[in-house]
Amino acid sequence: MKLDKATIEQLAIRLETCELEAVDTTKITDDYPDMDWDDAYAIQDEIKRRKIARGARIVGLKAGLTSHAKMKQMGVETPVFGFLADYFSVPEGGEIDTGKLIHPKVEPEIAFVTKAPLKGPGCHIGAVLAATDFVIPAIEIIDSRYRDFKFDLKSVVADNCSSSRFVVGGRMGNVAELDLRTTGIVLEKNGEPVAFGAGAAVLGHPAAAIAMLANMLGEKGEEIPAGTLILSGGITEAVAVKAGDSISLRVQDLGSVSVRFG
Ligand code: OOG
Numbered sequence: 001m002k003l004d005k006a007t008i009e010q011l012a013i014r015l016e017t018c019e020l021e022a023v024d025t026t027k028i029t030d031d032y033p034d035m036d037w038d039d040a041y042a043i044q045d046e047i048k049r050r051k052i053a054r055g056a057r058i059v060g061l062k063a064g065l066t067s068h069a070k071m072k073q074m075g076v077e078t079p080v081f082g083f084l085a086d087y088f089s090v091p092e093g094g095e096i097d098t099g100k101l102i103h104p105k106v107e108p109e110i111a112f113v114t115k116a117p118l119k120g121p122g123c124h125i126g127a128v129l130a131a132t133d134f135v136i137p138a139i140e141i142i143d144s145r146y147r148d149f150k151f152d153l154k155s156v157v158a159d160n161c162s163s164s165r166f167v168v169g170g171r172m173g174n175v176a177e178l179d180l181r182t183t184g185i186v187l188e189k190n191g192e193p194v195a196f197g198a199g200a201a202v203l204g205h206p207a208a209a210i211a212m213l214a215n216m217l218g219e220k221g222e223e224i225p226a227g228t229l230i231l232s233g234g235i236t237e238a239v240a241v242k243a244g245d246s247i248s249l250r251v252q253d254l255g256s257v258s259v260r261f262g
């Protein structure tokens with residue numbers, strides 16, 4: 001750790017205020033170039049602590065930057081993780097008020113729900129599939145608090161990996177009956193297909209993103225509890241949206257999920 005407790009608190013307040021008031025800021029490594037990974041996750045943890053203290057519930061986890069398309073788009077090379085708070089969850093077919101967001105983008109993802117705990121180190125795809133209750137299509141809405149979505153990895157981790165909203169819907173899939181590597185997806189914006197992909201875009205297999213997350217948490221002595229919803233990461237580049245847009249994600253064998261922006 002390079003930052004003291006007061007600085008971590010102050011940076012958490014700065015980033016969370018940007019989230020709650022829908023205003024952007026410059027990346028925090030501009031001010032604290034020496035901050036390390038522990039500092040970055042400590043800031044994210046402090047944002048989580050503040051939300052819980054205000055009565056929010058944590059409803060899941062997310063892995064991010066798990067596909068080459070996303071890493072290339074953002075110019076970074078390591079996957080990261082964040083948390084999902086209750087108010088991030090939008091009902092299937094619901095409307096998101098863009099007035100509450102800065103510059104939202106959508107990502108096509110496959111969400112996992114666990115039925116047994118997962119603990120690293122040594123967690124692998126097999127362990128993840130055995131512990132998966134079901135998978136379900138998900139649209140993640142990211143909204144970096146950094147100006148023009150320009151950040152480095154430590155800044156984005158501190159900002160809870162741009163987490164903002166998410167919507168799950170479609171059909172629950174049994175992983176024993178699916179090959180998630182070849183599961184195809186089509187993301188549609190206003191009825192037009194705008195991005196295409198397959199599950200293998202995410203670390204070769206979306207379950208690998210969940211294993212990686214269990215292993216990263218394992219290093220901190222934490223585990224993924226049973227009953228956790230986890231977003232495995234954008235399969236394609238994120239697509240910018242504005243008020244009036246309508247987004248649908250079709251996932252092979254798993255139906256579709258939609259959301260509108262008002
Ligand atoms: C960071 C969050 C990335 C994903 O699925 O890759 C993410 C960002 O690109 O702003 O959620």
Ligand code: MG
Nearest residue numbers: 107140233234
């Ligand atoms: Mg994502």
